[in-house]
Amino acid sequence: MxxxxxxxxxxxxxxxxxxxxxxxxxxxxxxxxxxxxxxxxxxxxxxxxxxxxxxxxxxxxxxxxxxxxxxxxxxxxxxxxxxxxxxxxxxxxxxxxxxxxxxxxxxxxxxxxxxxxxxxxxxxxxxxxxxxxxxxxxxxxxxxxxxxxxxxxxxxxxxxxxxxxxxxGEFETEETDDDSANESTEANESEANETDADAGNETDAGNETDTGNESDTGNETDTGNETDTGNETDEDASESLRVAVQDEDGEPIDHATVEAEDAGLFGWGETQTVDDRGRVEFDLEDGNHTLTTEADGYDATTETVAVDGPTEQTIVLEAEDDGMNELTVVVRDGDGEPIDHATVVVEGTNGSELREVDGQGRAAFELPDGEYTLTVAADDYPTLEERLEVEADLEYTATLRADE
CATH class of the missing domain: 2.60.40.3230 (Immunoglobulin-like)
Known part of the structure; x- marks a missing residue:
């Protein structure tokens, strides 16, 4: 209880x-x-x-x-x-x-x-x-x-x-109170429904006799919007050109500048600097436009873009050629396994450089174009000497065979 x-x-x-x-x-x-x-x-x-x-x-x-x-x-x-x-x-x-x-x-x-x-x-x-x-x-x-x-x-x-x-004895119970309350509630609901029904019918009757909307033809004869062709004939309307500048790996270049020039008007142009995502936006008229993009450390590019409504353009810049080439020397034994304790010397007209290989038997050099003498040495192996001509990035494998 x-x-x-x-x-x-x-x-x-x-x-x-x-x-x-x-x-x-x-x-x-x-x-x-x-x-x-x-x-x-x-x-x-x-x-x-x-x-x-x-x-x-x-x-x-x-x-x-x-x-x-x-x-x-x-x-x-x-x-x-x-x-x-x-x-x-x-x-x-x-x-x-x-x-x-x-x-x-x-x-x-x-x-x-x-x-x-x-x-x-x-x-x-x-x-x-x-x-x-x-x-x-x-x-x-x-x-x-x-x-x-x-x-x-x-x-x-x-x-x-x-x-x-x-x-x-006789006394008033809660059940009696509840029954009275329910009867009262039901009566009120019944009266409310009858009132709502009467009011609804009267309202419906009013709507049936109201023909104002049927005879109102003002909207049908209003042709103001049909004759308004201002937007359609506006030849000066501008459209959006969004440009994204990236490197060869698809990473954004955040210090590039882009100049948008009307291809038909020599000397006119607008230059903007990209944001930290390598993006910039221009409001341009429809037509052909020349984009010139520059960034430190990259070759500049110029290309023509046709703008016809909102347009997006991605520009890829290639890193500048500084005249240096990457020479990677890989040192292996007769079984093709890396030798991780070798030394590599590259000698050219401008001097020589010595590197110790890493755990994978690799050593890297930055070299200008030219001919070089490559010397590779390691304990328990005979020394290897080779002549190389370097004109681009190059990976060279030096194989050392153990003394017999």
Whole structure:
């Protein structure tokens, strides 16, 4: 059973006033008058305290607690007020939890109530249950209930719970409320639908008699847009030419300049520098245009581009020929395996250069055109000497055979 937990603060009504109407929930001996009379015990169902008399009952307004009601119990009952008291100087062995309840439904109620006390760690110290207690009478004053507990000295909070109840007699149930609400909702929906239908039909009728749009031929006779050929006859309209400048490996050249020149007008042109992606854009008239592209370290190019609407053009620049050639010498043994401890000397008219091969038996040189003497040596191998003519990039394999 899911419970509705209600936090509350200290009561503002005195304990004496609450106890004046308390139902005695203990046994008859605990609630009977000290006179011990059986007749008095049977008739005495409340414990009354005269506010003017001294009492060992001490109300503790600072004691935190809560009242628990099930969803069904909450429909019938309202928690008006609650409080906690010690029997003797606090903290005492015996204590009471008190609650004031009101009857909200008009039913005759029978209640089962449980009280519990807990220490500061939330451990239950004591609990007590009173079953079959008469609930608050319909139409009468609120009823107050007190439950006595023991082992209370370490109490840090308390709890009261209506654990079960019975309801008899005529009273208005939640189902009745729901049915009324549903009937009301259905009625409203029906009226709304009828109203919408009537309004819709009336509107439709209005549309049927409205022939304004059928007789309106203004748009049909408006030929302003058809005769406006300004854009079609504008011979000065410009189009976009996008140019991308790259090297032979397809990488952008970010320091190139591009000049776009009208092929029919000698001497006219516009020059722009490409962005960091090697791109530039011109607004040009349709027709043929000459593009001249230059960049440091590359050969300049000139080419003609036909612009007819938005146009894209890629220009590839070749690296300048600086007159130097790359000579790569690969040193291998008789089995074709690289020799990784060889030295290579290249001697020409401008002097000589010595390189040690790498782990793959390779050594590279930058040389101008000319004839060179190549000397390759390695431990345990005879020295090899060759004459080479270098006029372009060249890879030469030198094979050393071990001494026999």
């Amino acid at each position: 899911e419970l509705d937990r209600r936090e509350f603060t200290a009561t503002s009504v005195s304990l004496a006033a609450i106890l004046a109407g308390c139902s005695a929930l203990g046994d008859d001996e605990g609630s009977a008058d000290e006179s011990g009379s059986d007749e008095d015990a049977d008739d005495d169902t409340t414990t009354e305290v005269d506010p003017g008399e001294e009492s060992d009952v001490h109300e503790d307004e600072s004691m935190p607690g809560e009242v628990l009601l099930s969803e069904d119990a909450e429909f019938h009952l309202e928690v008006v007020q609650e409080t906690f008291s010690w029997m003797g100087d606090p903290p005492a062995e015996t204590c009471h939890a008190h609650v004031m309840l009101a009857n909200d439904s008009g039913a005759e109620l029978t209640l089962d109530l449980t009280a519990r006390v807990y220490d500061a760690d939330g451990t239950e110290l004591s609990s007590t249950t009173s079953a079959g207690v008469d609930g608050p009478a319909p139409g009468e004053d609120d009823a107050v209930y007190s439950l006595e507990l023991n082992n209370c000295e370490a109490t840090a909070e308390y709890e009261l719970e209506v654990v079960d109840f019975e309801a008899d």
